[in-house]
């Protein structure tokens with residue numbers, strides 16, 4: 001892992017968006033997967049989202065994205081994943097702040113391949129500590145395939161569900177049965193959710209644009 005903060009841009013580099021799902025946290029959630037990750041977890045299922053400057057990424061204003069997703073009043077929460085969300089902390093902070101201006105009740109779950117302690121000590125981009133004040137739950141740590149126990153919103157059991165507020169304490173995020181959802185988007189199949197291991201096995205080797213929430 002590098003210890004120098006990367007420079008950030010005024011927009012979010014987004015790999016994919018799902019305006020509404022129920023498979024990545026409690027209630028109706030909008031999901032944003034951010035482009036770019038500096039880690040290299042074996043069996044990462046979204047390697048195409050690791051590239052920092054992928055031409056596949058969409059550059060979106062955080063304010064505009066918040067208005068787009070929160071226009072749907074049925075959205076209860078946001079789930080942020082990637083890629084590595086903590087590489088875009090400043091723009092992500094602006095996005096969440098704007099989302100909460102539109103709907104103050106919104107809750108936020110965010111994944112990171114870094115541990116909470118590492119983020120506090122060696123933030124990989126500026127604004128990480130400010131961003132963390134806006135999160136209700138951080139699911140931290142790299143994906144370790146051999147520790148994938150097939151349950152919960154964690155990709156593997158080394159990852160921790162860290163409640164930074166008490167808003168989602170009622171939700172069983174650690175060991176609830178996993179669900180996935182397939183959506184056809186822009187001519188590709190988007191897979192949302194943390195897949196049970198048998199689902200991964202079925203899809204191994206299939207050549208399609210399978211995109212999914214991971215670590």
Ligand code: SF4
Nearest residue numbers: 037041044083113215
């Ligand atoms: S699993 Fe997540 S943290 Fe690990 S390389 Fe893939 S995107 Fe990065």
